[in-house]
Amino acid sequence: MSDEKLSLKLLIWRQPSGHEEGQMVPYQLDNISPHMSFLEMLDVLNEQLIHEGKDPIEFDNDCREGICGMCSMVINGRPHGPEAGTTTCQLHMRFFKDGDTVTIEPWRADTFPVIKDLVVDRSAFDRIIQAGGYISVSTGQPQDGNNIPVDREDASLAFDAAACIGCGACVAACPNASAMLFVSAKVSHLFLLPQGKVEDETRVANMVRQMDLEGFGNCSNTYACEAECPKEISVENIARMNRRYLHSQFSANK
Numbered sequence: 001m002s003d004e005k006l007s008l009k010l011l012i013w014r015q016p017s018g019h020e021e022g023q024m025v026p027y028q029l030d031n032i033s034p035h036m037s038f039l040e041m042l043d044v045l046n047e048q049l050i051h052e053g054k055d056p057i058e059f060d061n062d063c064r065e066g067i068c069g070m071c072s073m074v075i076n077g078r079p080h081g082p083e084a085g086t087t088t089c090q091l092h093m094r095f096f097k098d099g100d101t102v103t104i105e106p107w108r109a110d111t112f113p114v115i116k117d118l119v120v121d122r123s124a125f126d127r128i129i130q131a132g133g134y135i136s137v138s139t140g141q142p143q144d145g146n147n148i149p150v151d152r153e154d155a156s157l158a159f160d161a162a163a164c165i166g167c168g169a170c171v172a173a174c175p176n177a178s179a180m181l182f183v184s185a186k187v188s189h190l191f192l193l194p195q196g197k198v199e200d201e202t203r204v205a206n207m208v209r210q211m212d213l214e215g216f217g218n219c220s221n222t223y224a225c226e227a228e229c230p231k232e233i234s235v236e237n238i239a240r241m242n243r244r245y246l247h248s249q250f251s252a253n254k
Helices: 038-051 123-132 152-162 169-173 180-191 200-214 224-228 236-252
Strands: 006-014 023-032 101-105 114-116
Touching: 023 038, 123 180, 123 200, 152 180, 169 180, 169 224, 180 200, 180 224, 180 236, 200 236
Parallel strands: 006 101
Antiparallel strands: 006 023
């Protein structure tokens, strides 16, 4: 791998608060190592800004291991950047070329209002989870491994759905700012396991209701959510959630 340093022109969204207007601000950054992660590059830029007596750029980050979903930003028009199946914190500068212009923005959705710069309020996702994304029935004492039989295919699908980190890239990618991929992943991974089937009907009804109350749009069937999801969650979960939702409504009207 080349150790040649990169020089980049960065266009970054700066917004003092959610109540003030924002704008794209250009920055020149030199001597960037291709071994750096994207967030490390932003750290270097912030050190430069602090040294110049300027306000650093606010951005969300926590684990920096592709687990927490906090590193939510749109890079060159794509949520989390140009690499498929990759969070922003896992994106490395070797995927950019010397002299590139890199545009960095926050998620663009009314349901994710900007707090400051690249930080958005994603508490709408928390409220959807609070509406039903859990198991509340008594399941007794912890079971020994493999004590409860689970169909192999169902277990595999449940694990795939549970990989969702709730970052919101699906919302940022969707023309309608739909949260259906996120909600369907949470509905699926609980429904597919025995412990989650007891509350399936109330869960899906409550979570979909809360999703609508939050103002997220409907699925637009463009598959942009699946294409931009860093964990490659399948849109098949949306179809499963729709079936479970219809089932819950038929049951409620009996």
